Amino acid sequence: MPKITYIDKDGTTRTAEAEIGSTVMETAIRNNVPGIVAECGGACSCATCHVHIDAAWGAIVGPPSPMEEDMLDFAFDVKPTSRLSCQIKVTDALDGLIVRTPEQQG
Amino acid sequence: MNKPAPSPTIKTDAVIIGAGPVGLFAVFELGLVDVKAHLVDILDRPGGQCAELYPEKPIYDIPGITVINGQELVDKLMEQIKPFAPEFHFGERVDGLERLTGGGFRLTTDQGTALEAKLIVIAAGGGSFEPKKPHVPGIDAYEGKSVFYSVRKVDQFRGRRVLIVGGGDSALDWVLSLAPVASRVSLMHRRDAFRAAPDSVRKMKELVEAGKIDFMLGQMAALEGEGGKLARVIARRDDNSTFTIEADALMPFFGLTMKLGPVAQWGINLHEERISVDTAKFESSEPGIFAVGDINYYPGKLKLILSGFHEAALMAQAAHAIVHPDKKLIFQYTTTSTSLHKKLGVS
Numbered sequence: 290m291p292k293i294t295y296i297d298k299d300g301t302t303r304t305a306e307a308e309i310g311s312t313v314m315e316t317a318i319r320n321n322v323p324g325i326v327a328e329c330g331g332a333c334s335c336a337t338c339h340v341h342i343d344a345a346w347g348a349i350v351g352p353p354s355p356m357e358e359d360m361l362d363f364a365f366d367v368k369p370t371s372r373l374s375c376q377i378k379v380t381d382a383l384d385g386l387i388v389r390t391p392e393q394q395g
Numbered sequence: 396m397n398k399p400a401p402s403p404t405i406k407t408d409a410v411i412i413g414a415g416p417v418g419l420f421a422v423f424e425l426g427l428v429d430v431k432a433h434l435v436d437i438l439d440r441p442g443g444q445c446a447e448l449y450p451e452k453p454i455y456d457i458p459g460i461t462v463i464n465g466q467e468l469v470d471k472l473m474e475q476i477k478p479f480a481p482e483f484h485f486g487e488r489v490d491g492l493e494r495l496t497g498g499g500f501r502l503t504t505d506q507g508t509a510l511e512a513k514l515i516v517i518a519a520g521g522g523s524f525e526p527k528k529p530h531v532p533g534i535d536a537y538e539g540k541s542v543f544y545s546v547r548k549v550d551q552f553r554g555r556r557v558l559i560v561g562g563g564d565s566a567l568d569w570v571l572s573l574a575p576v577a578s579r580v581s582l583m584h585r586r587d588a589f590r591a592a593p594d595s596v597r598k599m600k601e602l603v604e605a606g607k608i609d610f611m612l613g614q615m616a617a618l619e620g621e622g623g624k625l626a627r628v629i630a631r632r633d634d635n636s637t638f639t640i641e642a643d644a645l646m647p648f649f650g651l652t653m654k655l656g657p658v659a660q661w662g663i664n665l666h667e668e669r670i671s672v673d674t675a676k677f678e679s680s681e682p683g684i685f686a687v688g689d690i691n692y693y694p695g696k697l698k699l700i701l702s703g704f705h706e707a708a709l710m711a712q713a714a715h716a717i718v719h720p721d722k723k724l725i726f727q728y729t730t731t732s733t734s735l736h737k738k739l740g741v742s
Contacts, residue, residue: 328521328653334448336650359590362562363650365530367585367614369633393530395652 291384293317295340297324298392307379313388314338314375324390331375336363337394338374343387350377350386366391402507407433407482408718410502410512412489412658415443417688417703418518419472424711425516426479427735430718433510435484435502437523442469444520445700447651458701468700478740484508488523492661492684500683514717516710517670517679517686518703521653529560529647531615541625542618542645552577558628558640560615561648562586567595569646574608581609581640583630613638615647658690666692676713677706683717685710 290306293316297303305320307313317325317338326337333356342350347370353361357376361367374388409425411418414436422432440446445454445465453462463471487504492515495501502510526544528534534542546552549572557577559566562584568591574580582599589596602608613630616637620626628640655668664671664680669692672678678685687710688703696702715724729735736742 329444329448332449332452334452335652337652358586358588362585362590363527365527365614365649395527 291379291381291386293379293383294385294387295322295324296387296389298390307383309379309381311379312375313340313377313379313383313386314373316379317374324394325374326394327375328395333357333360333373333376335395336360336373339364339367339391339394340372340374340388341368341391342370342372343389344370346383346386346388349382364391365393402509404501404509404511405433405482406511407431408512409433409514409516409714410435410489410500410510411481411516411518412436413443413518413520413688413690414438414441414483414485415518415520415688416445416468416472416700417520417707418443418516419469419476420704421516421518421687421707421710422476422479422481423472424707425714426476426481427729427738428711428715428719428724429738430514430711430714431481432479432516433482433484433512435487435489435504435508435510437486437488437525439486441473441483441485442466444653445469447524454700456699456701478738484510488656490657492657494681494683513683514714515684516707516714517658517684517690518688518707519656519658520689522655522658522668522690523653524651525654525656526647527649527652529615529649531618533618536623537618537620537625537645540623541620541643542647544647546572546646549573549576552644554578555644556642557581557644557646558583558642559646559648560584562589562591563648563650564591564595566646566648567591567599569648570599570602570608571595574602577644579609581611581642583611583613583615583628583640585612585614585633587612611638611640618645672706675709677710678713685713 293307294304303322307316314327328337329335357373408430409432411434414434425432450466487506489502490505491503493501499513552573556579558581560583570582603610613632616631617629670679670686672686672691674693687706689698
């Protein structure tokens with residue numbers, strides 16, 4: 290299974306195994322990775338699963354959809370590398386993905 | 396002399412706090428057992444999370460309905476409870492709850508509404524929806540004096556330099572409303588695209604072009620001022636360069652989040668931010684205060700709409716005993732009971 294690494298605001302690193310077809314958000318919640326709230330449960334409606342994609346992975350993960358880009362308006366510390374992790378589906382190509390969680394979600 | 400008379404206290408059987416799907420269905424179950432209800436909700440319309448977070452998202456686990464979206468479910472529940480004529484108090488948050496010496500409760504809302512009821516049903520889901528606070532160091536000290544998440548009186552901004560942050564309808568609506576009132580209105584957003592009504596966006600852009608308001612791309616980084624009085628906002632661009640905006644009022648609009656809110660102050664036993672209840676009546680540690688739906692906790696609890704519906708049905712049985720202590724409740728089916736048909740208006 291692909292491995293995803295989450296780095297929190299303090300620099301603590303956690304790596305979780307992700308099921309193909311699940312999302313980067315779901316993988317974090319299932320593995321008790323802190324820093325991702327997912328208040329709406331993955332409906333792209335709350336912007337509390339915001340992550341910054343590691344520079345090396347930006348092109349592989351790709352940009353947000355227009356709806357996701359709109360929802361990012363409700364997040365804080367948004368960067369060009371920002372994505373909502375509930376909208377990133379896990380594939381084999383994402384094995385080794387590194388994301389950083391921001392200081393604040395909600 | 397011209398003071399408005401305090402509005403009279405509303406008296407009813409039950410007050411339901413929260414008008415989400417479970418709060419709405421509680422009206423139905425209470426209605427079947429002759430318990431009248433008023434509902435209070437901080438949002439301006441019924442539906443709670445279904446309407447606020449996923450009005451267009453499909454729900455697949457409502458028994459007997461293959462698929463329904465959040466708003467459709469709310470609309471159908473509103474139709475279903477019509478025979479019981481519930482009364483709604485939208486845009487209000489219950490702040491005070493006290494037990495009356497003669498039995499029952501008195502509730503007061505942040506809008507000054509007072510209600511007296513024999514029982515309380517808390518159906519507040521994840522808590523009350525409140526504006527998201529930006530994580531800018533020291534922002535708390537400015538709140539109420541210089542930082543505002545909502546507007547009660549436009550006049551409070553007369554002659555002030557107002558910075559509005561955000562790109563949704565709330566941000567744009569207040570830009571347009573305050574432009575003629577404030578001495579200067581600035582709008583800051585992280586990008587040059589807006590998820591607001593196209594007409595508002597067009598009007599805002601016209602004001603920018605006419606030089607009447609300022610628009611800047613950026614995000615808040617720091618606040619400067621003294622004693623709660625804001626002087627300027629330091630902002631950051633995408634390339635991490637910074638700039639300064641002179642402003643003595645700041646209005647950030649980053650949508651809503653859910654907070655447990657005043658419920659935590661009512662002396663009810665909680666389990667990890669949720670209300671502990673028994674599974675026969677769904678009553679809290681305080682007799683007469685019930686909790687149904689996502690806000691309650693008991694061993695095995697699942698946060699599902701269908702669980703909340705079940706909880707509301709059992710709660711109503713206990714509510715009947717409180718409101719009609721002299722009447723024996725006979726269990727009846729809506730399919731066959733003529734008295735229930737009368738209540739539902741289908742006889």
